Amino acid sequence: MRVITFGTFDIFHVGHLNILKRAKEHGDHLIVGISTDDLNFSKKARYPVCPQKSRAEIVDALACVDEVFFEESLELKREYIQQYNADILVMGDDWQGKFDDLKDICQVVYLPRTPSISTTELIEIVKER
Template sequence: MKIITFGTFDMFHIGHLNILERAKELGSSLTVGVSSDALNFNKKSRNPICHERDRMRIVSALKCVDEVFLEESLELKAEYITKFQADCLVMGDDWQGRFDHLSELCKVIYLPRTPAISTTQLIEVVKSER
């Protein structure tokens, strides 16, 4: 089974690794869409700390990841699923229900996030240390 997932993966942390490893366990290959800098700004009203090319390099270096591409739009998920012939979309449960409409194209699974860790939280800790 071919798995696809998406994320910003800014300031890569253990929560990112956990969800990617769990996604890979569900299938034979894992394709990861890394949100572009522009998409991240549209979603979160802030630029990522790390540039998209660096985030893509980090994610592609993981042994659980087979393929990486740049995600340019949330609205293109169906096209990405079709293009990469994914059998299953895996997302964190913070997106619960948001992609259920894609179940016509593939299985949709929401995995629990790693508790007590997030990129936003890390950014706030770094800011407070200044």
């Protein structure tokens, strides 16, 4: 089974690792779409701390990840799933229900996030210091 997931993976932390390892448990090939810097700016009005090339290199180096590509648009999820022949879409439960419309082309699984850690919170802590 081919699994696909998406994320920014900025300031890589254990929450990122946990979701990727758990995503891989749903199949035998894990494909990860890394949000581009421009996509992140359009979503959050700020660029990631780490540039997209570095974020992709970090994620690609993980044993649980088989393939990495750049996600350029949130509206292209369906096309990415079809392009990479994914059987399962795995997302964090903060997206619960938002991708249910894709159940006609793949299984959709929402996994719980690792508690007490987020990139946004880490950035705020660093800024305060």
